[in-house]
Amino acid sequence: xxxxxxxxxxxxxxxxxxxxxxxxxxxxxxxxxxxxxxxxxxxxxxxxxxxxxxxxxxxxxxxxxxxxxxxxxxxxxxxxxxxxxxxxxxxxxxxxxxxxxxxxxxxxxxxxxxxxxxxxxxxxxxxxxxxxxxxxxxxxxxxxxxxxxxxxxxxxxxxxxxxxxxxxxxxxxxxxxxxxxxxxxxxxxxxxxxxxxxxxxxxxxxxxxxxxxxxxxxxxxxxxxxxxxxxxxxxxxxxxxxxxxxxxxxxxxxxxxxxxxxxxxxxxxxxxxxxxxxxxxxxxx
Amino acid sequence: xxxxxxxxxxxxxxxxxxxxxxxxxxxxxxxxxxxxxxxxxxxxxxxxxxxxxxxxxxxxxxxxxxxxxxxxxxxxxxxxxxxxxxxxxxxxxxxxxxxxxxxxxxxxxxxxxxxxxxxxxxxxxxxxxxxxxxxxxxxxxxxxxxxxxxxxxxxxxxxxxxxxxxxxxxxxxxxxxxxxxxxxxxxxxxxxxxxxxxxxxxxxxxxxxxxxxxxxxxxxxxxxxxxxxxxxxxxxxxxxxxxxxxxxxxxxxx
Numbered sequence: 001x002x003x004x005x006x007x008x009x010x011x012x013x014x015x016x017x018x019x020x021x022x023x024x025x026x027x028x029x030x031x032x033x034x035x036x037x038x039x040x041x042x043x044x045x046x047x048x049x050x051x052x053x054x055x056x057x058x059x060x061x062x063x064x065x066x067x068x069x070x071x072x073x074x075x076x077x078x079x080x081x082x083x084x085x086x087x088x089x090x091x092x093x094x095x096x097x098x099x100x101x102x103x104x105x106x107x108x109x110x111x112x113x114x115x116x117x118x119x120x121x122x123x124x125x126x127x128x129x130x131x132x133x134x135x136x137x138x139x140x141x142x143x144x145x146x147x148x149x150x151x152x153x154x155x156x157x158x159x160x161x162x163x164x165x166x167x168x169x170x171x172x173x174x175x176x177x178x179x180x181x182x183x184x185x186x187x188x189x190x191x192x193x194x195x196x197x198x199x200x201x202x203x204x205x206x207x208x209x210x211x212x213x214x215x216x217x218x219x220x221x222x223x224x225x226x227x228x229x230x231x232x233x234x235x236x237x238x239x240x241x242x243x244x245x246x247x248x249x250x251x252x253x254x255x256x257x258x259x260x261x262x263x264x265x266x267x268x269x270x271x272x273x274x275x276x277x278x279x280x281x282x283x284x285x
Numbered sequence: 286x287x288x289x290x291x292x293x294x295x296x297x298x299x300x301x302x303x304x305x306x307x308x309x310x311x312x313x314x315x316x317x318x319x320x321x322x323x324x325x326x327x328x329x330x331x332x333x334x335x336x337x338x339x340x341x342x343x344x345x346x347x348x349x350x351x352x353x354x355x356x357x358x359x360x361x362x363x364x365x366x367x368x369x370x371x372x373x374x375x376x377x378x379x380x381x382x383x384x385x386x387x388x389x390x391x392x393x394x395x396x397x398x399x400x401x402x403x404x405x406x407x408x409x410x411x412x413x414x415x416x417x418x419x420x421x422x423x424x425x426x427x428x429x430x431x432x433x434x435x436x437x438x439x440x441x442x443x444x445x446x447x448x449x450x451x452x453x454x455x456x457x458x459x460x461x462x463x464x465x466x467x468x469x470x471x472x473x474x475x476x477x478x479x480x481x482x483x484x485x486x487x488x489x490x491x492x493x494x495x496x497x498x499x500x501x502x503x504x505x506x507x508x509x510x511x512x513x514x515x516x517x518x519x520x521x522x523x524x525x526x527x528x529x530x531x532x533x534x535x536x537x538x539x
């Protein structure tokens with residue numbers, strides 16, 4: 001009972017301490033907005049935008065905030081899923097097969113330092129302005145405004161950004177699986193398939209989860225930058241650029257708040273999931 | 286111990302480690318060994334004499350530079366299976382104790398129902414009937430050992446190789462495990478080879494003690510231990526055997 005109360009108190013004090021800087025930030029923001037009231041939106045203006053996510057933005061050639069958010073999330077979801085679905089199997093194979101690793105790593109190491117956004121022109125050359133919508137409905141795709149905004153070029157850039165951390169961490173995770181466990185499994189007469197499924201995969205999983213977390217974070221950053229580029233007609237990044245063009249900054253600020261909240265939530269979700277999966281690793285230490 | 290013929294035949298095994306020809310360390314030199322079915326052989330030697338390497342070669346985890354190992358097939362012609370108990374418990378930390386044991390049983394081709402039954406049988410045998418659903422890190426070192434033992438014996442290997450399985454345990458826990466090993470031997474009738482540097486342990490458990498010396502690793506003595514079970518550590522014949530083995534040990538490792 002006492003212990004429970006202590007944990008509760010710990011939670012409250014964590015919350016209070018964690019709130020200090022955001023509150024200070026809001027006060028500073030309010031003060032700054034008062035100084036330059038012509039351009040800088042007040043926190044309440046931003047709250048008003050956030051309170052009406054389905055209202056079409058004033059003076060802005062953009063979909064409402066909620067739709068834009070949905071489009072950004074869908075782009076990240078598609079690109080990130082593609083990254084996970086390619087990087088994890090390839091990483092597992094490269095972790096097990098030395099020759100494959102030696103072929104892949106130098107090439108990938110060259111690509112790694114290149115900012116994913118730098119690839120956007122290349123991606124546009126390859127995919128043009130084709131989108132999920134135009135691939136499915138062709139000329140009629142404008143009727144499906146959301147699918148029409150899921151351009152392959154942007155998805156490809158997110159894939160590229162998410163691929164590296166997931167791949168590298170998967171290879172690392174496979175290499176990290178203790179020889180002792182592999183030998184123990186072999187001595188129990190397990191086949192290669194069984195060893196792969198029950199020893200290599202779960203042994204590498206904590207590291208794969210780390211890769212997914214890092215990869216999702218990068219994907220989320222990449223999409224905002226990618227949406228600033230030509231061809232984007234919607235998305236949170238698009239709202240940020242267009243609101244700048246017409247000096248309606250409250251929309252940019254609202255988009256930033258949405259980005260922060262979604263980033264925080266998705267990271268927390270993956271963090272909890274990976275804690276569950278890696279419980280054995282934490283307990284082993 | 287009744288003999289049913291030789292099951293393991295090892296002849297002229299040598300093994301060196303190190304890359305450079307002149308910097309090579311010979312770990313094993315011309316090892317010959319024959320083990321009869323049902324025997325429980327202890328290989329006794331100081332640290333670094335190559336006994337673990339010998340065991341790893343017998344298990345097939347490592348291959349010798351020269352020499353041959355033959356393990357006889359079963360009566361029905363199928364190949365004999367070898368179980369290995371590692372120095373560390375080697376339980377897979379992401380699986381419960383039960384899943385660990387089932388992993389080996391499924392790998393050995395047991396069906397679902399058979400595997401479950403055999404699993405609980407083995408957990409009872411090692412005295413862990415309540416630990417099926419715990420994870421390895423949730424139980425003590427001694428219990429981890431027992432779980433590892435259960436996992437090794439569950440698929441009924443013909444030969445069990447043990448690499449100092451008791452060295453990390455306190456005396457009381459180790460002795461409990463000795464009793465369980467002897468009990469298991471009586472019920473499951475398997476051939477065993479275990480490596481140790483503990484003379485009392487060797488004499489208490491084994492039907493035969495082979496003494497090794499180091500650099501290069503070689504056999505210096507082969508002493509049958511024909512004392513009946515249960516063995517009394519304080520009895521005169523037991524102490525006599527221990528002294529005899531210690532004598533070989535000291536002579537070989539001057």
